[in-house]
Amino acid sequence: MPTEILMPALSPTMEEGTLAKWVKNVGDTVQPGDVIAEIETDKATMEVEAVDEGTLGKILVEAGTENVKVNAPIALLLAEGESESDIGSSSGSEAKSEEPKTATKSDDEPVAQSGDQARSAKTVTPIDERRVPAEGKTHPDVEDDSPFGRDVPEGTEMVSTTVREALRDAMAEELRRDEAVFVMGEEVAEYQGAYKITQGLLDEFGARRIVDTPITEHGFAGLGVGAAFGGLRPVVEFMTFNFAMQAIDQIINSAAKTLYMAGGQMGCPIVFRGPNGAAARVAAQHSQDYAAWYSHVPGLKVVQPYSAADAKGLLKSAIRDPNPVVFLENEILYGHSFDVPKMDDWTVPIGKARIHRKGSDVTIVSWSIGMTYAIKAAEELAKEGIEAEIIDLRTIRPMDMPAIVRSVKKTNRAVIVEEGFPQCSVSGHIASELMVQAFDYLDAPVLKVNGKDVPMPYAANLEKLALPSVKDVIDAVKAVCYRS
Amino acid sequence: MAARQKNSSSGSSNSDKSKPSDKTVDTESGKEIVRTLENFSAPDPAEFSKEEELRAYRDMLLIRRFEEKAGQLYGMGFIGGFCHLYIGQEAVVVGMQMSMKEGDQVVTGYRDHGHMLATGMEARGVMAELTGRRSGYSKGKGGSMHMFSKEKKFYGGHGIVGAQVPIGSGLAFANKYNGTDAVSITYFGDGAANQGQVYESFNMASLWKLPAIYVIENNRYAMGTSVSRASAETDFSHRGLSFKIPGIQVDGMDVRAVKAAGDMAVEHCRSGEGPIILEMMTYRYRGHSMSDPAKYRTRDEVQKMRSESDPIEQVKKRLLENHEMSEDEVKEIDKEVRDIVGDAADFAQNDPEPDPSELWTDVYADEAPQAAE
Numbered sequence: 001m002p003t004e005i006l007m008p009a010l011s012p013t014m015e016e017g018t019l020a021k022w023v024k025n026v027g028d029t030v031q032p033g034d035v036i037a038e039i040e041t042d043k044a045t046m047e048v049e050a051v052d053e054g055t056l057g058k059i060l061v062e063a064g065t066e067n068v069k070v071n072a073p074i075a076l077l078l079a080e081g082e083s084e085s086d087i088g089s090s091s092g093s094e095a096k097s098e099e100p101k102t103a104t105k106s107d108d109e110p111v112a113q114s115g116d117q118a119r120s121a122k123t124v125t126p127i128d129e130r131r132v133p134a135e136g137k138t139h140p141d142v143e144d145d146s147p148f149g150r151d152v153p154e155g156t157e158m159v160s161t162t163v164r165e166a167l168r169d170a171m172a173e174e175l176r177r178d179e180a181v182f183v184m185g186e187e188v189a190e191y192q193g194a195y196k197i198t199q200g201l202l203d204e205f206g207a208r209r210i211v212d213t214p215i216t217e218h219g220f221a222g223l224g225v226g227a228a229f230g231g232l233r234p235v236v237e238f239m240t241f242n243f244a245m246q247a248i249d250q251i252i253n254s255a256a257k258t259l260y261m262a263g264g265q266m267g268c269p270i271v272f273r274g275p276n277g278a279a280a281r282v283a284a285q286h287s288q289d290y291a292a293w294y295s296h297v298p299g300l301k302v303v304q305p306y307s308a309a310d311a312k313g314l315l316k317s318a319i320r321d322p323n324p325v326v327f328l329e330n331e332i333l334y335g336h337s338f339d340v341p342k343m344d345d346w347t348v349p350i351g352k353a354r355i356h357r358k359g360s361d362v363t364i365v366s367w368s369i370g371m372t373y374a375i376k377a378a379e380e381l382a383k384e385g386i387e388a389e390i391i392d393l394r395t396i397r398p399m400d401m402p403a404i405v406r407s408v409k410k411t412n413r414a415v416i417v418e419e420g421f422p423q424c425s426v427s428g429h430i431a432s433e434l435m436v437q438a439f440d441y442l443d444a445p446v447l448k449v450n451g452k453d454v455p456m457p458y459a460a461n462l463e464k465l466a467l468p469s470v471k472d473v474i475d476a477v478k479a480v481c482y483r484s
Numbered sequence: 485m486a487a488r489q490k491n492s493s494s495g496s497s498n499s500d501k502s503k504p505s506d507k508t509v510d511t512e513s514g515k516e517i518v519r520t521l522e523n524f525s526a527p528d529p530a531e532f533s534k535e536e537e538l539r540a541y542r543d544m545l546l547i548r549r550f551e552e553k554a555g556q557l558y559g560m561g562f563i564g565g566f567c568h569l570y571i572g573q574e575a576v577v578v579g580m581q582m583s584m585k586e587g588d589q590v591v592t593g594y595r596d597h598g599h600m601l602a603t604g605m606e607a608r609g610v611m612a613e614l615t616g617r618r619s620g621y622s623k624g625k626g627g628s629m630h631m632f633s634k635e636k637k638f639y640g641g642h643g644i645v646g647a648q649v650p651i652g653s654g655l656a657f658a659n660k661y662n663g664t665d666a667v668s669i670t671y672f673g674d675g676a677a678n679q680g681q682v683y684e685s686f687n688m689a690s691l692w693k694l695p696a697i698y699v700i701e702n703n704r705y706a707m708g709t710s711v712s713r714a715s716a717e718t719d720f721s722h723r724g725l726s727f728k729i730p731g732i733q734v735d736g737m738d739v740r741a742v743k744a745a746g747d748m749a750v751e752h753c754r755s756g757e758g759p760i761i762l763e764m765m766t767y768r769y770r771g772h773s774m775s776d777p778a779k780y781r782t783r784d785e786v787q788k789m790r791s792e793s794d795p796i797e798q799v800k801k802r803l804l805e806n807h808e809m810s811e812d813e814v815k816e817i818d819k820e821v822r823d824i825v826g827d828a829a830d831f832a833q834n835d836p837e838p839d840p841s842e843l844w845t846d847v848y849a850d851e852a853p854q855a856a857e
Contacts, residue, residue, distance in 0.1 A: 008559025011775035012566070032552055033769070033790070035783075044777035051556040071560055182661065208661065214691070219650050219684025226654020226668075229639050230589070232661060250681075253644050254651060261630035261641075263623035264846035298847050322849035398848075 004073040010046045018066045149354030158339035166308035170315035184211040185237030221247030225254045228270040238274035255324035256299035273327035287456035289420035294326040295397040302396040304328040306371040308338035313348025353400035359387035363407040366417035367393040377473035412443040413480040422450035444480040524730035529740035534807045540739045541799045544574035547598040549825045570598035572769035575795035577602040579742025591639040591652040592671035594629035603636040611832035624838040646679030653685040656696035667695040667753040675706025686727040693758035697749045703768040708780040721763040736764030737793040
């Protein structure tokens with residue numbers, strides 16, 4: 001049987017082209033790689049190379065023919081021992097306009113359709129389950145109002161600990177537990193940490209496991225990803241997350257997407273951590289909250305703790321997690337002290353919110369530094385007879401929407417407090433989800449309190465204006481409660 | 485070819501590195517140039533046994549035929565998106581692979597089909613990934629540029645130019661951390677060699693003496709931009725000098741030269757000397773990707789390389805002339821390779837697409853047990 005030479009697709013979008021010129025003629029011998037014809041696409045004239053060897057037996061599409069469909073036979077190639085008499089019937093295939101058996105056909109098939117169905121079904125189903133990763137589902141859909149958002153045995157001793165100490169303790173415990181864990185970053189070892197989070201680690205674990213890096217975020221973030229591919233459990237510290245923008249390609253394209261791109265064969269267990277958000281008087285380039293950026297990306301987990309107990313428990317969970325975790329700390333909270341349960345192995349599950357304060361009139365959702373405004377506002381509001389329920393989200397992705405929805409179904413009002421910019425924000429996402437998942441329970445539009453939509457100014461008075469404030473939260477709560 | 489010119493013009497330029505001296509004279513300026521890493525020079529091509537020639541021939545031919553078939557399937561619409569073929573560069577990966585041992589790791593960019601076949605990944609699995617089918621190495625979710633095999637220590641398959649260089653350095657970091665004697669081989673092109681993260685990686689790899697071999701596949705064109713139009717220093721073997729990383733230029737069209745350089749580099753890394761750069765002077769016959777009209781070079785240039793320097797023809801000639809093989813015996817190998825590729829192509833066209841439910845899997849890995857829960 002002579003081999004059909006088909007009209008090739010020469011670009012991802014080409015559907016037809018012009019057969020500009022035949023370079024080989026009937027009777028010519030053809031070797032793989034020989035140019036046999038020239039084809040014009042909408043972009044350029046391309047040369048068509050032979051794939052098989054043989055003799056050009058018959059030309060089916062003459063030079064100059066326009067609008068030749070991709071995959072239409074354009075010539076017949078005779079193999080060794082075949083002659084023109086073998087051509088016969090196969091030339092008839094020219095007329096057939098068979099649908100090519102390509103993988104692109106499924107474009108409009110089940111996937112898109114089922115997605116649409118699932119979307120329209122969302123008003124009935126409270127939660128789009130596909131978007132909640134495995135561990136989100138393991139938490140029973142019941143209210144958990146324990147102060148730590150998890151069980152703590154009765155009589156457990158509480159130790160007053162700063163967030164700074166809690167983070168260090170978490171790393172030290174995991175370094176002791178697992179030899180594959182190591183910490184790398186700028187000034188983490190000999191300097192004892194730019195913010196003293198890694199204080200004492202070099203002394204206990206040595207330079208092999210506590211690694212000072214050059215000031216090259218892109219390079220060492222990528223090197224951490226490679227080390228994770230190689231079986232280690234890197235904890236990569238960014239001096240601040242502002243500098244992680246240099247490394248964001250490695251965090252997203254290499255760390256977050258590999259498990260999916262590898263069909264589940266290998267992933268990237270790594271923690272990227274460091275202070276995030278506004279510190280004080282360091283202006284625009286050093287004051288930005290990146291939660292919304294990272295929480296946009298499937299494959300990443302994003303954690304943003306407020307208390308020391310959560311900082312410790314969540315960092316330990318993050319280090320053990322088989323996925324890349326972006327762990328956003330806050331410089332201002334580093335020195336705050338909280339009770340941390342004294343337990344052998346204190347961990348807090350990723351993806352689970354915590355009810356910080358119970359209340360019946362309004363739900364305030366916040367996390368990280370935003371909690372400081374929410375808590376003070378709730379105290380003030382209580383004096384005026386408004387009892388706010390505060391949810392400390394703790395993890396931004398996967399997001400514990402069930403906890404928020406449960407609370408809003410009870411209070412019928414919601415205010416979300418976030419330090420980051422307002423557009424495409426975490427709070428904006430929560431507000432939209434509440435509209436979908438709790439529409440019938442809302443007695444007022446959901447309001448957001450964000451940092452202002454400006455780069456962070458340096459001047460003390462302007463900086464204060466740019467950040468969310470207790471007053472902003474109080475005003476928003478009163479607005480959703482229709483109180484003035 | 486640049487490497488050849490270099491050899492034939494030995495002594496006439498400052499880049500003659502065949503003499504182990506720490507001083508050379510720039511012929512233009514007459515100034516003395518001190519290069520502390522000068523004593524690194526490309527070793528003579530390895531002497532191949534008949535078995536080695538046969539392995540090289542078969543492995544290179546498999547890549548050549550596989551890529552030709554991939555190009556054909558692309559033309560038929562079975563393969564979509566981007567598809568970067570490795571035709572012409574086969575000696576680089578095959579020669580390097582012959583220097584490696586079990587446990588050594590490989591990472592590369594998006595022109596990766598040849599690297600995967602060289603590490604022993606199955607032609608069926610690679611081709612089925614190219615066609616986006618469920619038996620592909622990534623279940624059809626990665627495609628041409630994103631494939632991995634933990635089993636064969638192939639860590640991708642990266643679509644972002646240069647991103648594999650810190651990753652390969654991190655694999656080397658893990659080897660050193662774990663105290664194994666494995667080395668990581670990081671391939672990247674003359675285009676990627678200008679990326680900033682490459683130099684961040686060089687710095688750390690040298691600082692920490694990581695067992696990393698950086699193989700720069702200089703195929704003369706970064707997409708459509710020739711080396712001289714994009715690079716201030718076109719001798720990429722010198723790119724590590726500021727980081728105290730030695731580098732050598734290798735005739736990447738001669739699989740024996742690649743093997744000899746690979747042996748030397750592997751030995752250098754395993755003995756704890758830190759990283760090394762191998763600049764492979766090679767050539768890609770096909771366009772950058774399937775939709776490249778290749779107007780930046782002449783057909784004659786390509787034909788000249790094919791007819792005078794083809795890596796596969798070189799080995800075939802030696803098999804026929806030095807190892808007393810007959811044309812028929814060589815054809816037997818050709819047939820075996822064609823059968824493997826034909827089988828892979830059939831398989832990849834008939835394998836079902838991934839189940840729609842696969843859309844939602846592999847976004848997150850299963851949770852590790854939480855100790856205190």
